[in-house]
Amino acid sequence: MKHVDEFRDPVKAKVLLKEITVIAKELKERLKRPVYIMEVCGGHTHSIFRYGIENMLPETIELIHGPGCPVCVLPMGRVDDCVAIAERDNVIFTTFGDAIRVPGSKKSLLQAKAEGADVRMVYSPMDALSIAKNNPDKEVVFFGLGFETTMPSTALTVLKAEADGINNFSLFCNHITIIPTVKAVLDSPDLQLDGFLGPGHVSMVIGNKPYQFIAEHYNRPVVVAGFEPLDILQSLWMVLKQLQAGEARIENQYNRIVPEEGNKMALEAIAKTFELREFFEWRGLGSIDHSGVQLKAEYAAFDAEKKFIVPAVTIADPKACQCGEVLKGAIKPWQCKVFAKACTPETPLGALMVSSEGSCAAYHQFGGDRLDAVQAKAKLNIPINEARNA
Amino acid sequence: MNIAQETEQEVDSRKRKGKLVSKVITLAHGGGGKAMRDLIDDVFVQAFSNPVLNTLEDQARFHLSDLATEGDRLAMTTDSYVIDPIFFPGGDIGKIAICGTVNDLAVGGAKPLYLTCGMIIEEGMEVNTLRAIVKSMADTAREAGVQIVTGDTKVVEKGSCDKVFINTAGIGVIDKDYHLGADKAQAGDHILVNGYLGDHGAAIMDSRGGMNLSTNIQSDCAPLQGLIQTLLNAAPNTRFIRDATRGGIASVLNEIAEASSCAIQISEQQTPIRQEVIGFCEILGLDPLYLANEGKLVAVVPENEVEAALEAMRGHAFGKDSADIGTILPGGTAGRVHMQTSFGGKRIVDMLIGEQLPRIC
Ligand code: SF4
Numbered sequence: 040m041k042h043v044d045e046f047r048d049p050v051k052a053k054v055l056l057k058e059i060t061v062i063a064k065e066l067k068e069r070l071k072r073p074v075y076i077m078e079v080c081g082g083h084t085h086s087i088f089r090y091g092i093e094n095m096l097p098e099t100i101e102l103i104h105g106p107g108c109p110v111c112v113l114p115m116g117r118v119d120d121c122v123a124i125a126e127r128d129n130v131i132f133t134t135f136g137d138a139i140r141v142p143g144s145k146k147s148l149l150q151a152k153a154e155g156a157d158v159r160m161v162y163s164p165m166d167a168l169s170i171a172k173n174n175p176d177k178e179v180v181f182f183g184l185g186f187e188t189t190m191p192s193t194a195l196t197v198l199k200a201e202a203d204g205i206n207n208f209s210l211f212c213n214h215i216t217i218i219p220t221v222k223a224v225l226d227s228p229d230l231q232l233d234g235f236l237g238p239g240h241v242s243m244v245i246g247n248k249p250y251q252f253i254a255e256h257y258n259r260p261v262v263v264a265g266f267e268p269l270d271i272l273q274s275l276w277m278v279l280k281q282l283q284a285g286e287a288r289i290e291n292q293y294n295r296i297v298p299e300e301g302n303k304m305a306l307e308a309i310a311k312t313f314e315l316r317e318f319f320e321w322r323g324l325g326s327i328d329h330s331g332v333q334l335k336a337e338y339a340a341f342d343a344e345k346k347f348i349v350p351a352v353t354i355a356d357p358k359a360c361q362c363g364e365v366l367k368g369a370i371k372p373w374q375c376k377v378f379a380k381a382c383t384p385e386t387p388l389g390a391l392m393v394s395s396e397g398s399c400a401a402y403h404q405f406g407g408d409r410l411d412a413v414q415a416k417a418k419l420n421i422p423i424n425e426a427r428n429a
Numbered sequence: 430m431n432i433a434q435e436t437e438q439e440v441d442s443r444k445r446k447g448k449l450v451s452k453v454i455t456l457a458h459g460g461g462g463k464a465m466r467d468l469i470d471d472v473f474v475q476a477f478s479n480p481v482l483n484t485l486e487d488q489a490r491f492h493l494s495d496l497a498t499e500g501d502r503l504a505m506t507t508d509s510y511v512i513d514p515i516f517f518p519g520g521d522i523g524k525i526a527i528c529g530t531v532n533d534l535a536v537g538g539a540k541p542l543y544l545t546c547g548m549i550i551e552e553g554m555e556v557n558t559l560r561a562i563v564k565s566m567a568d569t570a571r572e573a574g575v576q577i578v579t580g581d582t583k584v585v586e587k588g589s590c591d592k593v594f595i596n597t598a599g600i601g602v603i604d605k606d607y608h609l610g611a612d613k614a615q616a617g618d619h620i621l622v623n624g625y626l627g628d629h630g631a632a633i634m635d636s637r638g639g640m641n642l643s644t645n646i647q648s649d650c651a652p653l654q655g656l657i658q659t660l661l662n663a664a665p666n667t668r669f670i671r672d673a674t675r676g677g678i679a680s681v682l683n684e685i686a687e688a689s690s691c692a693i694q695i696s697e698q699q700t701p702i703r704q705e706v707i708g709f710c711e712i713l714g715l716d717p718l719y720l721a722n723e724g725k726l727v728a729v730v731p732e733n734e735v736e737a738a739l740e741a742m743r744g745h746a747f748g749k750d751s752a753d754i755g756t757i758l759p760g761g762t763a764g765r766v767h768m769q770t771s772f773g774g775k776r777i778v779d780m781l782i783g784e785q786l787p788r789i790c
Binding site: 047049052053056085088089090091092093094095136137139140160162268269395403404405 | 713770
């Protein structure tokens with residue numbers, strides 16, 4: 040754990056913050072508006088709130104919390120399909136923890152479970168495969184979701200199921216891929232973004248090369264960032280330094296984990312089992328070409344979409360939901376009309392309110408709204424010792 | 430003649446000499462006949478043996494005068510214990526069933542005296558497993574200075590419950606000088622805890638398996654009445670005590686902030702959480718502030734009694750790692766809990782919504 044403490048050193052943070060403040064001020068004067076930096080990845084969003092980084096930054100920087108929480112971008116129709124599969128007789132439906140609460144048009148998996156569906160939480164797809172081995176008379180379906188981060192373990196599980204000749208296991212594949220998504224965000228007309236924090240875990244698999252187009256075609260700097268608070272501050276500082284120098288490059292702050300070329304074995308497993316879908320629907324962002332993957336025809340026997348007939352209906356988000364605008368950074372979560380009113384973590388209307396990586400839930404849980412943060416800055420910025428003497 | 434003498438004379442003549450022969454619990458053991466009496470005599474009465482229980486009446490009887498010597502108010506509580514797995518590092522369902530109820534009484538300033546024990550057992554449970562749980566209950570009750578004085582046993586069909594569910598209710602007596610309440614917290618008061626937070630929650634999740642993290646985290650499950658007496662002796666103006674069970678310390682702090690209409694600020698750096706628990710939470714995307722505890726309390730203590738309270742708590746076996754983690758603020762948004770992160774930032778510590786769910790990556 041010594042190694043983690045290094046990345047949480049408040050003294051180093053102070054030094055970085057000082058430099059960030061100086062550069063951001065200069066940039067704000069140049070741009071005549073705050074600097075907008077998007078962290079693509081939900082893990083970063085979570086760390087930013089968990090460590091209170093948003094409140095440490097000067098007002099001259101605004102963080103835009105991007106579309107990188109796979110749970111948050113799951114469209115309602117897909118959740119309905121999950122519920123439909125889970126409610127079939129003889130099916131054990133396995134899922135990661137935070138996907139279980141995402142609302143479908145009628146219910147979530149959690150509600151389906153309460154009504155009697157056999158929905159089980161697992162920590163990895165291999166756990167789902169073990170359940171299949173132990174329950175040969177049941178159909179075990181794994182709800183695969185996530186970016187390139189979780190894709191390799193799903194791919195390896197399918198390969199293992201094939202090698203072990205298991206025929207009661209299948210995958211309901213909702214894996215998505217990051218690059219077309221970032222491109223869609225960049226092409227969005229209502230978007231103002233100066234730079235990106237690149238996703239650390241995804242990059243561990245795909246390496247840094249795939250981001251090259253962001254620098255080349257869109258002239259925006261990308262710094263692949265780790266998840267510790269100092270990683271995030273240092274990466275922000277690196278983005279600002281590039282902006283200050285008028286550069287746009289791909290830099291790797293997280294090089295202790297992320298290899299330039301990615302992980303060969305993981306990429307091979309993905310390439311072997313998955314192929315791009317023509318298009319895939321994202322919650323709030325609509326359909327994005329080539330942004331999702333599906334099992335190749337050779338693995339159809341493990342494809343839940345082939346095994347079961349699902350409704351596969353596209354369901355529009357509730358009218359009041361502004362998840363799409365939040366995902367693209369056009370508005371801040373608390374500016375959504377239903378934030379903290381009709382949409383709360385207990386009764387989420389939009390998926391951004393479900394997972395703790397979703398920016399709405401994060402604001403709700405860790406940050407309150409900006410107003411509250413400003414108030415907090417004014418009123419509560421009392422070191423503990425001073426408060427004691429007050 | 431006091432209660433103990435009176436009942437002891439009756440014990441021998443009335444005590445059943447049943448001997449349980451079966452190795453597993455069957456529906457017959459809940460049927461009210463001889464099998465059930467054997468089970469009660471051989472397993473429960475053997476382990477819990479005390480003058481009030483041994484009479485095996487339908488109710489436990491106490492002299493009011495005995496209770497009145499301890500204080501001027503009675504405290505009463507009940508809780509049901511359902512846990513998977515029933516044995517885990519640092520404890521078992523029996524130990525928790527005693528600690529939980531003892532602690533619920535003790536945090537109100539009561540001296541816990543008598544407990545009941547209701548058991549719902551799933552048919553097929555091994556008698557030895559049940560014996561181990563009951564022994565653990567008896568040992569913990571002895572440690573906590575309470576007696577299990579009456580009980581109830583039901584056996585249900587396989588699948589109707591998960592191994593065993595236990596309900597314990599308890600009564601205790603509150604000293605006339607103690608008047609604790611969440612609404613009594615005031616600006617300037619300090620928030621104390623008696624040691625490392627989140628151990629129980631992490632130990633249970635870890636022992637449920639599936640993650641192969643094999644940490645050495647042990648549940649903190651412990652009866653706290655002794656520690657609480659120590660604390661109240663050293664800091665008699667303590668405003669409020671609460672055990673931080675489900676929902677973790679975050680939920681207790683929110684309750685205090687809400688009930689007292691104050692803002693609370695805690696310091697991450699001063700909040701004791703083991704590195705193993707932090708690591709465990711990081712892997713699963715959980716927040717240790719919301720993990721359950723079974724032997725941790727939060728006390729709100731006025732500024733001028735903090736030092737005495739901490740010193741006394743640290744001298745007790747269950748308070749060695751006690752810490753002062755924050756204060757009730759003079760200003761700030763009423764009902765809000767903030768945490769100064771050790772990294773220098775600040776975040777809101779909100780109420781937990783539903784259960785904490787591990788994140789996907
Ligand atoms: S408040 Fe709810 S509906 Fe609005 S953007 Fe956030 S998640 Fe979507």
